[in-house]
Amino acid sequence: MWRVLILRRRGRGPWWHNRFEDFGVRVTEPREVVMEVLLDTEEHLTAADIYVRAHELNPAIGLTTVYRTLDILLQMGIVQKFDFGEGKARYELINNSQSKEHHHHLVCVQCKTIVDYYDFVDEELEFIRKTQDRLSDKYRFHIMDHVISFYGICEKCRMKSQE
Amino acid sequence: MWRVLILRRRGRGPWWHNRFEDFGVRVTEPREVVMEVLLDTEEHLTAADIYVRAHELNPAIGLTTVYRTLDILLQMGIVQKFDFGEGKARYELINNSQSKEHHHHLVCVQCKTIVDYYDFVDEELEFIRKTQDRLSDKYRFHIMDHVISFYGICEKCRMKSQE
DNA sequence: CATCTAAATGAAAATGATTTTCATTATCAA
DNA sequence: TTGATAATGAAAATCATTTTCATTTAGATG
Ligand SMILES: [Mn+2]
Ligand SMILES: [Mn+2]
Ligand SMILES: [Zn+2]
Ligand SMILES: [Zn+2]
DSSP states (O other): OHHHHHIIIIISSOHHHHHHHHHTOOOOHHHHHHHHHHHTOSSOEEHHHHHHHHHHHOTTOOHHHHHHHHHHHHHHTSEEEEOOSSSSOEEEEOOOSSSOOSOEEEEETTTOOEEEEOOOOHHHHHHHHHHHHHHHHHHTOEEEEEEEEEEEEOHHHHHHHHO | OHHHHHIIIIISSOHHHHHHHHHTOOOOHHHHHHHHHHHTOSSOEEHHHHHHHHHHHOTTOOHHHHHHHHHHHHHHTSEEEEOOSSSSOEEEEOOOSSSOOSOEEEEETTTOOEEEEOOOOHHHHHHHHHHHHHHHHHHTOEEEEEEEEEEEEOHHHHHHHHO
16 A cells, blocks of 8 residues: 555656645646746756746646746755846756756856856866855855856847848 | 136046046036045945935936936946846946955845955966956857956854854 | 545735836926 | 926836645555
């Protein structure tokens, strides 16, 4: 009898079901849909973007629930929230089992295109580690995260503006 | 007669008066006050913060004008706008004649304290230069700026939470 | 399966930052 | 001094996000 239960609760379903359970929240339809949207994209979506796509999959979903779900995912460390200075936040999955590891961004200030880059060179990793140590020590901060973004103009926009 | 005028327009007055003139906007009382507030602080103020302080110096000033002035200063490259994920922007002067050169930030996620750090080590400058070159080349971006921020918990907050 | 309780939901209202509108005022070249 | 134009402030509008609250759902229990 309890064997069936255990199978259901631990074995079956996508990896993140367990994360929800461990975090003490339920796996519900709206939450599944939000995860589905996030898993299905490479983009950096706003809450409204996610709402629109979730809505297509299940029109019952409300924007409020999207916000609430994103907040939970954030607390669980499943998504990362970014602020590129547009007045609204953008979200993307953090390393789920495959793909999407920690990375940095390249932002076009004109068309707002956002490029992920993962291909750190040794020097970059070294830089981050050293700087972090140095700052932790000097300013007595317990550093947990960092954001590195480069801002510029993408090729497409450069072409357009000089035509 | 015209000598007096020329003295007034180029010689006298703070450095940024010329910047305004070159940019084709007037130097007005509200704008002077906003600059005064910015010059007088080491903090990273929100528009509302600036409004409150400006208001003390001259109660006639409106919040709208603070926003408008900040926008002009931004376009002129006199202030830098930051988004630390609080849902509101913060502003600070960029290298005016003295002090405040390009720097990076250390943010306490708990109490929102923001520490500037300028003391880059050679490796850090080297890192930025190299990374920028590499990314410009690979992704064909014309990179103009970057933001590097570390997030963590400051000592004060660490003490508090473990008491 | 039926029942119960806490968790989750969606709609609508509230909030808060920023922007827009518009009628009035200040600036400055002529 | 005057006239054209830029700048201003108050109020309204906008837009992202949060809160409130009445209703629905999940899932444990019997
Ligand atoms: Mn990304
Ligand atoms: Mn700073
Ligand atoms: Zn672009
Ligand atoms: Zn702190």
